[in-house]
Amino acid sequence: MSTPRSDFPSDGSAAVPPPGCPxxxxxxxxxxxxxxxxxxxxxRMMYEGLRRQYGSxxxxxxxxxxxxxxxxxxxxxxxxxxxxxLFSRDSRLWTMFKQGRVAPxxxxxxxxxxxPLCIFVDGDEHARLRTAxxxxxxxxxxxGVRRFVTRYTRQLVDEFEATGEADLVRDYAEKLPMLVxxxxxxxxxxxxxxxxxxxxxxxxxxxxAMASNEFVVETLRKLVKRKTENPGRDLxxxxxxxESALTEDEVVEHLRLVLIAANExxxxxxxxxxxxxxxxxxxxxxxxxxxxxxxxxxxxxLWDAPPLSVIPGRWATGDTTLGGQPIKAGDLLMLGLAxxxxxxxxxxxxxxxxxxxxxxxxxxxxxxxCPGQDIGRAIADTGIDxxxxxxxxxxxxxxxxxxxxxxxxxxxxVNSLPVRFTPRRPATVQEIDVxxxxxxxxxxxxxxxxASPATQLARPxxxxxWWRSLFGRR
Numbered sequence: 001m002s003t004p005r006s007d008f009p010s011d012g013s014a015a016v017p018p019p020g021c022p023x024x025x026x027x028x029x030x031x032x033x034x035x036x037x038x039x040x041x042x043x044r045m046m047y048e049g050l051r052r053q054y055g056s057x058x059x060x061x062x063x064x065x066x067x068x069x070x071x072x073x074x075x076x077x078x079x080x081x082x083x084x085x086l087f088s089r090d091s092r093l094w095t096m097f098k099q100g101r102v103a104p105x106x107x108x109x110x111x112x113x114x115x116p117l118c119i120f121v122d123g124d125e126h127a128r129l130r131t132a133x134x135x136x137x138x139x140x141x142x143x144g145v146r147r148f149v150t151r152y153t154r155q156l157v158d159e160f161e162a163t164g165e166a167d168l169v170r171d172y173a174e175k176l177p178m179l180v181x182x183x184x185x186x187x188x189x190x191x192x193x194x195x196x197x198x199x200x201x202x203x204x205x206x207x208x209a210m211a212s213n214e215f216v217v218e219t220l221r222k223l224v225k226r227k228t229e230n231p232g233r234d235l236x237x238x239x240x241x242x243e244s245a246l247t248e249d250e251v252v253e254h255l256r257l258v259l260i261a262a263n264e265x266x267x268x269x270x271x272x273x274x275x276x277x278x279x280x281x282x283x284x285x286x287x288x289x290x291x292x293x294x295x296x297x298x299x300x301x302l303w304d305a306p307p308l309s310v311i312p313g314r315w316a317t318g319d320t321t322l323g324g325q326p327i328k329a330g331d332l333l334m335l336g337l338a339x340x341x342x343x344x345x346x347x348x349x350x351x352x353x354x355x356x357x358x359x360x361x362x363x364x365x366x367x368x369x370c371p372g373q374d375i376g377r378a379i380a381d382t383g384i385d386x387x388x389x390x391x392x393x394x395x396x397x398x399x400x401x402x403x404x405x406x407x408x409x410x411x412x413x414v415n416s417l418p419v420r421f422t423p424r425r426p427a428t429v430q431e432i433d434v435x436x437x438x439x440x441x442x443x444x445x446x447x448x449x450x451a452s453p454a455t456q457l458a459r460p461x462x463x464x465x466w467w468r469s470l471f472g473r474r
Contacts, residue, residue, distance in 0.1 A: 034060040034070060034310070034334065035107075043309060043412060047072060047339035056343075057323030060334070063107045066096050068313070068332040069325065074343040074361065076323045077335055080314050082366035084122045087314035087333060089368060091120060094315050095330035111312055112332075116250065117257055119368060126367060128244045133254055134371050136238035140184055145378040152179040152192075153386040161390075161423060165397060168387075168417040169271050174200055176383050177266035177376075181259055184375070186234025187223055195219065199263050216259070220252045258372065265307035266376045268413040270383055272305045273298055275414045277384065279400045294381045296355045303347075303354050306362035307376075309338040310410050337361045338412070393422045 025038035025046070032050060033039055039046055047070075050058040056073025071077050080087045091112045096102050102109060114120050118129035156175055160166040178199050179192040187195075194215070201212035223236050231237035235258065239251045246254070276297060314333045321327065340361045342350060354360075363370040370376075388394065396403075397418040404415045 031059055031061045031067070033062075033065070034068070035063055043338065044342070047336065047342075051339070054325070055323055056345075057325040057327075057333075059325070062332075062334075064101075064103060066101060066108070066332075068334055069322070069327065070310070070334045070336050070339070071322070072336050072339040072343070073323055074340040074346045077337070077340040077361050078365055079322065080333055080335060081361075081364055081368065084367055086317055086320055088122050088317050089120055089126075089314065090114065090122060091313070091315060093317065093330050094332050095328075096332070098330065108312075115253075117253060119257070122367070129246070129250065129254065130367070130371070132239050132242040132244040132246055133258065135242060136235040137184075137258070137372050137375060139233065139238060140375060142374070142378050145180065145184070145375055146382045148180045148183050149176070149379055149382040150386050152176055153383055153390070157387065157390050161421075164423040165418070165420050168274050168394075168419055169414065170416060172383075172387065173267050173270040173274065173417075176270065177379050178259075178263045180379050181262055184235055185220075185223065185255060185259060186227055186232055186236045187219070191219060195259075199260060202260065216256060217252065220255050220259075221248075223255070224248060224251050262372050262376060264411070265370075266379050268307040268411060269298065269301065269376060269380045271413045271417065272307075273301045273380060273384055274387075274417055275403065276301055277388070278394065278396050278417065278419070279403070294385050295377070296353075298377065298381055298384075299356070299358065299360075300354055302362040303341050303357075303360045304350075305412065306337045306341060306360070307413075308362070308410060309336075309412050311335040311337060311364065312410075335361075335364070337364070391421045394419050395421065 025033055025036065032046065050060070050070065051072050054072075056071070056076045058070045058072060060068055060070045062068050071080055091097065091114045094102075094112070102112075118126055118133060121129065153172075153176065156172055156179075160171050166172065175196050178196045182192045182195055183189075198212040198215045202209050202216070224240065227234070227236040228240055231241060236251070236255060239246055239254060312332070312334050314335065316327045316329055316331045316333065318329045319327065322333075327333070341347070346359075347354075363373040397420045403417070405412060406415050
């Protein structure tokens with residue numbers, strides 16, 4: 001087992017776990033482990049315990065008891081995000097890598113091993129790759145995204161509306177973002193359901209995850225070849241023709257990055273917002289009474305339950321000080337988005353509404369700020385609004401206390417949302433609104449008919465590291 005670096009707190013103060021951090025959640029030197037069942041049982045309690053003990057930047061241990069810094073303060077997070085000259089995205093700077101202390105099979109390896117992607121580079125190379133992604137995503141207007149969301153919301157609801165019950169995570173939130181994203185990438189309609197299943201398989205880390213990843217990559221390679229010959233107004237075509245001159249591999253890998261990352265974060269945002277709407281009577285009443293818009297509810301969730309709780313990471317380019325802590329060159333810093341969003345320095349009263357306030361950290365900031373945040377918002381608010389419009393009588397089928405939340409060390413969201421509603425009778429021809437649906441609106445094909453490797457085994461309910469699926473199975 002590795003030991004913490006000598007200049008991490010070793011004066012005896014760290015030997016006593018911070019308040020709220022159980023003793024058996026500590027590792028070498030008494031430092032708190034940022035992973036494992038204890039840390040994931042109540043992340044907010046752990047963050048606040050660390051904040052009381054250390055302030056805005058706390059020393060922690062990652063998998064294998066490797067030392068890192070967890071940035072808890074809102075201001076300190078922004079400082080790290082916005083200062084790439086001091087805090088780089090190039091993981092090759094990490095002292096633990098240079099010392100050979102990161103095992104090849106470490107759970108950290110998939111998410112921090114350097115790769116030629118825009119999220120791992122700075123400077124001119126980052127500008128080249130990031131500009132292509134920004135321009136590709138920037139061509140989509142909100143109205144166009146809404147049309148896709150409305151189409152797929154109707155198709156997904158068609159699958160369960162006759163029963164009067166559904167699980168809004170399994171039957172809706174986990175499917176909608178991927179279906180929309182496949183259209184923005186320029187994929188054929190029939191690819192949508194197949195990629196939904198493959199992406200879910202990847203996110204849950206099943207035995208068929210590697211086969212699912214191969215299916216995703218091969219589908220993207222076919223898309224790139226097709227769009228090279230017959231370009232359209234989509235992300236794939238824009239990356240291929242962009243002035244940044246991306247190679248075919250760079251196009252495929254950035255399409256994969258956008259597809260998987262956008263899917264996971266938007267699934268989390270939809271699921272957590274639906275939970276809020278269904279369980280908080282104040283929000284339900286306000287939404288019905290027009291005193292609070294759905295974007296307001298989304299903003300509240302982005303503050304209180306961001307799609308990503310922690311982002312790894314940044315690496316110090318030289319010795320510096322952050323939040324009163326001595327940061328050495330090569331140190332790893334973990335961005336605590338969830339912790340920064342509840343920093344008492346900026347939110348002394350967590351019960352106060354945050355309507356219209358977008359200064360949260362949920363989409364990061366600086367050069368590596370999420371390029372697809374507007375698309376994610378459009379998918380989430382349009383999807384939830386369309387769902388509530390079609391099924392206005394939605395009610396939880398279980399008590400709020402029965403809703404389980406899965407907390408991985410990077411993400412947190414509700415596992416399922418069982419609901420009941422009045423089955424909607426089929427619309428007559430006269431009642432169908434033809435103002436928004438595109439020509440194609442057939443029901444989604446049955447996924448069980450697909451000869452995809454991911455469909456051979458049932459998915460277990462446990463969600464595993466989606467970062468491993470994103471970066472580790474290429």
